[in-house]
Amino acid sequence: MKLYGRRSMAGGCLAILAGLVALAAPAQAQNYPTRSITMIVPFAAGGPTDVIARIVTGHMAQTLGQAIIIENVVGAGGTTATTRASKAANDGYTLITGHMGTHAASVPLYPKLAYHPEKDFEPVGLLAGTPILILARKDFAPKDLKEFITYVKANETKINAAHAGVGSVSNVSCELLNSVLGVKPVGVPFNGTGPAMNALVAGQVDYMCDQIVNAVPQINGGTIKAYAIATAERNPSLPDVPTTTEAGLPAFQAQAWNAIFAPKGTPAPIVAKLNEAIVKALDDETVKKRLLELGSVIPGPKDRTPEALAALVKSEIAKWTPVLKPAG
Ligand code: ASP
Numbered sequence: 001m002k003l004y005g006r007r008s009m010a011g012g013c014l015a016i017l018a019g020l021v022a023l024a025a026p027a028q029a030q031n032y033p034t035r036s037i038t039m040i041v042p043f044a045a046g047g048p049t050d051v052i053a054r055i056v057t058g059h060m061a062q063t064l065g066q067a068i069i070i071e072n073v074v075g076a077g078g079t080t081a082t083t084r085a086s087k088a089a090n091d092g093y094t095l096i097t098g099h100m101g102t103h104a105a106s107v108p109l110y111p112k113l114a115y116h117p118e119k120d121f122e123p124v125g126l127l128a129g130t131p132i133l134i135l136a137r138k139d140f141a142p143k144d145l146k147e148f149i150t151y152v153k154a155n156e157t158k159i160n161a162a163h164a165g166v167g168s169v170s171n172v173s174c175e176l177l178n179s180v181l182g183v184k185p186v187g188v189p190f191n192g193t194g195p196a197m198n199a200l201v202a203g204q205v206d207y208m209c210d211q212i213v214n215a216v217p218q219i220n221g222g223t224i225k226a227y228a229i230a231t232a233e234r235n236p237s238l239p240d241v242p243t244t245t246e247a248g249l250p251a252f253q254a255q256a257w258n259a260i261f262a263p264k265g266t267p268a269p270i271v272a273k274l275n276e277a278i279v280k281a282l283d284d285e286t287v288k289k290r291l292l293e294l295g296s297v298i299p300g301p302k303d304r305t306p307e308a309l310a311a312l313v314k315s316e317i318a319k320w321t322p323v324l325k326p327a328g
Contacts, residue, residue, distance in 0.1 A: 028091070028267075029092075029267045029268075029269035029270050029273075030269065032092050032269070032270050032273060033064050033065070033066040033092060033093065034066070035066060035093065036066050036067040036068070036069055036093075037061075037064070037066060037067070037068045037069070037092070037093050037094075037095060038068075038069050038071055038093060038094045038095070039053055039057050039068050039069065039070050039071065039095050039096070039097060039260075040071050040073050040081050040084065040085050040094065040095070040096040040097070041053050041070055041071065041072045041073070041081070041096075041097050042073060042074070042078035042079075042080070042081035042082055042096065042097075042098065042099075042102055043072065043074060043078055043164055043168070043191065043192030043193070043194065044072055044074055044190070044191040044192030044194045044195050045072050045192075045194055046192070046194025046195070046197070046198075046214060047164065047192035047193045047194035047195075047196075047197070047213075047214055048130055048169075048193060048210070048211035048212070048213035048214050048258070049078075049097055049099055049192070049258055050070070050072060050192070050194060051213050051214060051294065052097065052127050052128050052130075052213060052258045052291070052296065053070060053097040053127075053258070054070060055287055055290050055291060056127050056128075056260075056278065056281045056282070056287065056291075057070065057097075057281075058287075059277075059280065059281035059284050059286075059287050060274070060277040060278060060280075060281050063276070063277040063280050063281070064273070064274075064277050072192075074191035074192060075165070075191065076110075076165055076166070076167075077101060077102075077106065077109075077164065077165030077166045077167035077168040077171060078098070078099070078101055078102040078106070078164070078165065078167065078168055079102060079106050079110055079113060079114075079115075079167060081096065081102075082096060082098060082102040082103070082106070082115060082117075083113075083114040083115050085098075085121075085261070085263060086114070086115035086120040086121065086263060086264070087115075087263070088263050089263070090122075090262065090263040090264060090265040090266040090267075091266070091267075091270075092262060092266055092267070092270035092271075092273075092274065094262075094263065095124065095260055095261065095262050095274070096121075096260070096261050096262075097127070097258055097259070097260055098117070098121075098258070098259060098260075098261050099130075099169060099256055099257060099258045099259070100169050100172070100256040100257055100316055100320075101164075101167050101168045101169045101171070101172060101256075102117070102167070103117035103121070103259070103261065103313050103316070104117065104313060104316035104317045104319070104320050105167050105169075105172045105316075105320045105324060106167045107317050107320070107321060108320060108321040108323075108324040108325040109166055109167040109172075109324055110166075110167060117261075117313050117317065118310070118313055118314060118317070119264065120263070120264050121261040121262065121263065121264055122261065122262045122263070122264060122265070122266045122271050122306065123259065123261055123306045123307075123309035123310045123313060124259070124260040124261055124262050124271055124274045124275055124278065124306055124309070125259060125260055125274070125275045125278035125279070125304055125305070125306060125309060126257060126258075126259045126278075126299045126303055126304060126308065126309050126312065127257075127258045127259055127260065127278065127282075127299075128213075128257065128258050128291055128296035128297060128298060128299070129255055129256075129257050129296065129297030129298075129299065130169075130211035130212055130213055130255065130256045130257060130258065130295075130296055130297070131211070131212045131229050131230065131231040131235055131254075131255045131295060131297070132169070132173045132209055132210065132211060132212070132229070132230045132231075132254035132255060132256060133209070133210060133212055133215050133219075133226050133227075133228070133229050133230070133238075133241065134148070134177065134207065134209055134226070134227040134228050134230070134244075134252075135200060135207060135208050135209070135210055135215055135218075135219075135224050135225065135226050135227070136148070136200070136206060136207040136208075136224065136225050136227065137200050137201075137203045137205065137206060137207070137224060137225075138201075138203075138222065138223060138224055138225050139203060140206055140207060140225065142227070144227060144247065145227040145228045145242070145244070145247035145248055145249055146247070146248050148207075148227050149181060149248070149249065152181060152183050152185065152207075153181060153182070153183055156183040156184060156185045157185075157186075159185050159186070159206045159207070160185055160186040160187070160188050160205055160206050160207075161174050161178075161185050161186070161187055161188065161205070161206065161207050161208060161209070162187075162188045162189075162190060162193075162196035162199055162200060162205040162207075162208040163187055163188070163189055163190070163193075163196065163208065163209075164189070164190055164191065164192045164193050164196060165189050165190075165191070166189070168192075168193075169193075169209075169210075169211055169256040170193050170196065170208060170209055170210050170211075171187065171189075172320070172324065173209040173230070173254045173256070174187070174208070174209035175324070176252065176254060176323070177209055177252050180249065180251045180252050185206075188205050193208065193210045193211070193214060194214060196208055196210070197210065197214050197215070197218060197224075200218075200224050201218060201223045201224055209230075209254070211256050212229070212235060212237070212238075212294065212295035212296065213294045213295060213296060214294075215295075216237050216238060216293070216294050216295050217294075219238060219241065220238075226238065226241045227247065228241065228242050228243060228244045228246075228247040228249065228252075229241050229242070229243055229244070230243075230244045230252050230253050230254040230255070231243060231253065231254075231255055232245070232253070234246075235295045236292070236295075237292065237293060237294065237295040238295060255297070257312070259309050259312075260274065260278060262274070271306055275304070275305065275306055278304065279304050282298055282299065282304065
């Protein structure tokens, strides 16, 4: 009897505790955020992911009334950081700015990937589309894309292409280019296309396929050259750079994207608050101007919801899996 009584008291306490926790959860979400938020960036500072994350979270922090601290966590084409983010507490205080590589191409490329982009994350919102460019060091011999194609085919064992690790956007998009051209040049991995760009500017590597964001200032400053942009139309930030179709390689089309994700199970009201802050940032004139100056494509209203991002991740995994799996 005594024992039963104790148990029932303990049971009663647990029930009260569970009730308090259940009550506390919505209140926690309502007051969110009450302290600073960590935004993991899975590549080095100065690359497209880092630049886009800093521009958008700078404005989100004003909306949310708390600092958003960027933490660059590098390695394994962004998958080291993404694994860490997938295991973080799902309380809205640790987020990640992922992209087409970490949240799509990684699935077929890493058979032992420690996370699944769809199962281990809550999509929060798309930040930007980022066209891909074929870039080279400024003194690389070929003058235009036609010469580049001939040169790469003739010298594939002697030249190298910088990228940000297996499964990164720069890696996957240049692999796509290589398969279109039927070549296998040497790849040189960096912790992000920030440092890869520095190596290209310094003439230490020959060429690179990169998201537009950190290329625009370098192309306009004449420190590197751009052969073509792999989208249907020219980009207003680089009006003189021809499309791959104009330059004679229509088969190479590539545009990446960056987006914010939260660990699975992050309460829906917190995800909604974060999404609202993204939308506000994307509508802000200064943020818009900065993103457009760097060649990004700002998502339209329909593409800004968590549901739209979930659909994008699903379709990108479906798109990249057959392309990347046979290549290993
Ligand atoms: N562009 C990425 C960055 O460094 C890396 C990549 O995916 O290529 O932000």
